[in-house]
Structure formats: C-alpha cells, structure tokens
Amino acid sequence: MTRRPVFFPGPRPALLALLAGVTLLAPAAHAARMTLSGEDLDLSVPCTGQVRVVVDPAMKDGATLDSSSMAQVAMHTGKEEAQSRISIATKACAPNGKLTISISPNTGLTIHDSHDTHFVITGKLASLDASLDSTTMDIEDTQSLDLNMQGASSVHIKSLERAAQIVASGASTLTADTVQLTALSAQLTQNAAMTLSGSSIDALTLVTADQANATILGHATVATVAANGTGEVNIEAVSGPMVRSGKGTVRVGAQNGVIYRPTPPPPAALPVPATPAPLPSTPVQAPATGTEAAATVPAPVVPAPAPVPAPTAPSVPESPTVPQAPSVMPSAKAAQPDNAPVTTPPVANAPATEAPATPSTSASASTPVTAPQTASPTAPQTSPAAPAAPAPQDSKTPAKPTVTPVPESTPAPTTPAPAPPTPVTPTPANPATVTPPAAGNGSQGD
Structure with a gap:
C-alpha cells in the first residue's frame, strides 16, 4: 500500500519563510x-x-x-x-x-x-553616535551627541541638549545654534573648528592642539581648558572656577573678571614712548646759539668797513668835529711856552708808533704831525683834550684821524705795549740845543 504525501494546510509555510531569515534586499528602483x-x-x-x-x-x-x-x-x-x-x-x-x-x-x-x-x-x-569622514550633516535637534569627525566633515546642529562628546580633526567644523548641556567634552586637533552659540554648559572640558580653534558664545559654570598650539580658545563667560593649562591662547570674558593674555594694553603703551621721540627738539637750542653768533657777526661787520675808509681818505669834511678841539686849542698854544708839559702827553701816548707811519709819507717836518695822530688814539681812550695838541699844528688833518674810527680798531690797544715810540719823538728833536720835542713844534710854528 502506497502512501500519498499529505499536505497540511495552515500557517506552516509562513513559519518556514520566517525561519529562512529576515534579510530583505530592496530593489534598485523604488523599494x-x-x-x-x-x-x-x-x-x-x-x-x-x-x-x-x-x-x-x-x-x-x-x-x-x-x-x-x-x-x-x-x-x-x-x-x-x-x-x-x-x-x-x-x-x-x-x-x-x-x-x-x-x-x-x-x-x-x-x-x-x-x-x-x-x-x-x-x-x-x-541620541546620535556618528563617525564621519568628509561627510556633511544637518541636525535639527538631538538630546545626546557622540561625534567623531575627520577630513573635511561639516556638521550643523540647530539644538543640542543634555550631553555631548566631540572629537574633531583635519579640517572638520562643528557649529551649533543653541546648546543646553549638563556636560561637554571636546577635543580639537589640526585645523578643526568648533563654534557653539547660545550656550549654557554646566561642566566644560576643552582640549585644543595645532591650529584648532574653539569659540563658545555662552555661559559655563566650571571649565577645564588645555590649549596648545597656535589656535585660540574664546569663552564668553565662566562663572565658577576655571582650570587652564597649555601655552595656547585662551580668552575669557567672564563675570569673575578673568582675562587671559591682555595683548592690547602693551601696544597702547608703545605709542607713549613714541611721543617722547619728538622731544629731540631740545637739541635745536644749539642752533639758537648759532643765531646769537650770527647776531654778533653783523656788529663787527659794520665797524670794520668804517676803519678801512678812514685811513685811506683824510677827508676834510670831518673837520666839524674839530670845533670841539678848538676849545682846548688855546690851552695847547699857551702850553707851547711850557715845552716840558707838552712833552709829557706824547710820552703817555705810547701808540705814537702808528703816527710815524703817516709822517713817513710826508717830509721831515711831518714829525709834528705825528704828535696829533698820537693824540687821536688817546682821545678815544681818555678824553677829547688829547686832540687839542694837533690843533696848534695849523693842520686840521690831525683832527681827521681823531674822527676816524682808527682807535676803534683793536690794534690800538695792543700797540701801547711798545713804548719805544717815545724815542721816535726825540728824532725830530735831533738839534742838540733843543731838548724838548715841543720846541721843535714851536719852530714849525715859526
């Protein structure tokens, strides 16, 4: 007797299909x-x-x-x-x-x-646990985040809540519009960047290295920051204690007044020393002394031309000064009989050396003329009475030397030292009979 297979209708085929597996492959088109x-x-x-x-x-x-x-x-x-x-x-x-x-x-x-x-x-x-490599992601809201980014990954979160752990490297970036976290731990390296806005973080732990940057625009209760490399860490506010390590740049504008690396003040101080630099105007006072020297120069320049024309031209027009001498002239004439007193003034007039220079141009009789010239230098030194001696010599020319600023020339005072000119006066008095040189002057009067 042969048995025929019996088919039991029921859920058995469905069970076999379930045991076969649960893997489904969606078609390439619309699944x-x-x-x-x-x-x-x-x-x-x-x-x-x-x-x-x-x-x-x-x-x-x-x-x-x-x-x-x-x-x-x-x-x-x-x-x-x-x-x-x-x-x-x-x-x-x-x-x-x-x-x-x-x-x-x-x-x-x-x-x-x-x-x-x-x-x-x-x-x-x-919750979101993601490992991204050159991936872009837009998240509306997540209550927990564990994120690892590499390469050129970019993540934007509108709202981040509860807790977050972030590891970013390469050129990855993370931005969040609103952050309400009980704890945040972030580690940024290479050129990674993180920006959290509208933040409220109870406990913040942040580590940066290389050129990584982190900016937290919000409030943190406590913070631990380890900043290294050339990147920057900016935290808007930290109300509680803050532990900082590393040599990187950390800036905190906090209610507790902690501000790290206040670089702006040093530049402000530098301009202050720069202002003293103009003070070297004080050395300009030295040129002022030069101006004073220039002022002194014109004074000698004016008198210098005056003495030069005086000796060259015995101009008679200067005779008007002689009237002062005539008042003394009679006394000189009266003194002629007294030859001895007449000789005394020439002795005092040591500068007679200049007078012989003029008689050299004239004849031997010019020796009396030299006496008035000697008196002329004395006139500026003592009084106008000295020019009176030249007046009796019936030549107003001697008075001219008195008017001339020859005495003004400094050499006159220097010449007084050579007293030898006094023997020069005896030379006209060579006549042995006449010892006083004044008698020679009288002979000229004859």
Whole structure:
C-alpha cells in the first residue's frame, strides 16, 4: 500500500519563510515600505547622494525604510548585548542615490562607514553616535551627541541638549545654534573648528592642539581648558572656577573678571614712548646759539668797513668835529711856552708808533704831525683834550684821524705795549740845543 504525501494546510509555510531569515534586499528602483522593530538603528551608507532620517512621534519603536532611489539597500535585524538592532546598508556607492528612513523618538541612531554622504536629520532625535569622514550633516535637534569627525566633515546642529562628546580633526567644523548641556567634552586637533552659540554648559572640558580653534558664545559654570598650539580658545563667560593649562591662547570674558593674555594694553603703551621721540627738539637750542653768533657777526661787520675808509681818505669834511678841539686849542698854544708839559702827553701816548707811519709819507717836518695822530688814539681812550695838541699844528688833518674810527680798531690797544715810540719823538728833536720835542713844534710854528 502506497502512501500519498499529505499536505497540511495552515500557517506552516509562513513559519518556514520566517525561519529562512529576515534579510530583505530592496530593489534598485523604488523599494517597498519595510518596517523592523529595534531599539537602535545602524546606518552604513557610504558615498550616497542623500540620506534623510525623520523622527516620527507616531512610531513606538523600530525603523521604517520609506523609500530608496538609485541604491541597493539591505535591511536586517539582529541583537547586540541583549538589545535589538536594525541595520541598513548599501552594497555600492550611489552618488545620486536617495534614502528616506523613519525612526521612533526612542530609537537611537548610529552612523559609521558613511564617507562622502550628506545626512539630513529632522525631528527630535534621542541620541546620535556618528563617525564621519568628509561627510556633511544637518541636525535639527538631538538630546545626546557622540561625534567623531575627520577630513573635511561639516556638521550643523540647530539644538543640542543634555550631553555631548566631540572629537574633531583635519579640517572638520562643528557649529551649533543653541546648546543646553549638563556636560561637554571636546577635543580639537589640526585645523578643526568648533563654534557653539547660545550656550549654557554646566561642566566644560576643552582640549585644543595645532591650529584648532574653539569659540563658545555662552555661559559655563566650571571649565577645564588645555590649549596648545597656535589656535585660540574664546569663552564668553565662566562663572565658577576655571582650570587652564597649555601655552595656547585662551580668552575669557567672564563675570569673575578673568582675562587671559591682555595683548592690547602693551601696544597702547608703545605709542607713549613714541611721543617722547619728538622731544629731540631740545637739541635745536644749539642752533639758537648759532643765531646769537650770527647776531654778533653783523656788529663787527659794520665797524670794520668804517676803519678801512678812514685811513685811506683824510677827508676834510670831518673837520666839524674839530670845533670841539678848538676849545682846548688855546690851552695847547699857551702850553707851547711850557715845552716840558707838552712833552709829557706824547710820552703817555705810547701808540705814537702808528703816527710815524703817516709822517713817513710826508717830509721831515711831518714829525709834528705825528704828535696829533698820537693824540687821536688817546682821545678815544681818555678824553677829547688829547686832540687839542694837533690843533696848534695849523693842520686840521690831525683832527681827521681823531674822527676816524682808527682807535676803534683793536690794534690800538695792543700797540701801547711798545713804548719805544717815545724815542721816535726825540728824532725830530735831533738839534742838540733843543731838548724838548715841543720846541721843535714851536719852530714849525715859526
């Protein structure tokens, strides 16, 4: 007797299909909507044009692959440390591919191996753990952040809450519009940059190196900053204690008044010494002395020309000065009988040396003329009475030398030293009979 196979209708075929596996492969075109339950979603979608993650408050848990375009996507579930995890991955790069995924508000998001991909996350995300390499990401709101950026990655967060841990290197940048954190730990190296605006951070820990920069526009209760390299750290306010280390630049405009590296004041002090530099005007006073010397020069210049014309021209027009001498002239004539007294004045007139110079031009009788010339230098030295001696010699020419500024010339005072001219007067008195030189003058009168 042969047995025929018996087919038991029921749910058995469905069970066999479930045991076969839970891996589904979405077609390259438009994939059907698929939903899987899980506590976390793991994305591995390298070089994909755009991946959009939407936080749907209507979902209780799990994730749904809403659509995929121009990409082959694999979606499956698994367990890790007693937690169910949903994985979505692409099998190949799809620079023009697009994915749309919906997750529940309680589902955490993990992203790795997703270089050169643009992510857009909307809604309030429970947590984000991402490792990015030259990836761009726009996040609307996340309550927890663990971010590692490399290359030229760029992340923009509108609202960051609870806690955050950030490691950035390369030329990566992180910006946040609003930050409300109980704790923030950030490590920036190379050319990385971080800017947090509208910040309120209870505990801040910040480490920078190389050319990395960090700017926190907000308030921190306590802060620990280790700054190295040539980058800068700027914190708007730190109300509590602050621990600082490293040789980098740290600027804090805090309520506690702590300001590090106040470089502006030294430049302000430098201009002050610069102003004294003009003070070397004081040495200009030395030229002022030169002006005084110049003032003294004109005085000698004016008298110098006067003495020169005087000896050259015995101009008679200067005779008007002689009238002063006539008052003394009679006394001189009266003194003629007294030859001895007449001789005395010539003795005093040591400068008679200049007088012989003039008689040399004249005849031997010019010797009496020399006496008036000697009197002329004495006139400026003592009184006008000395010129009276030349008047009796019936030549007004002797008076002319008195008028001339010859005495003004300095050599007159210097010549008085040579008293030998007194013997010169005896030379005209060579007649042995007449001892006084005045008698010779009388003979000329005859």
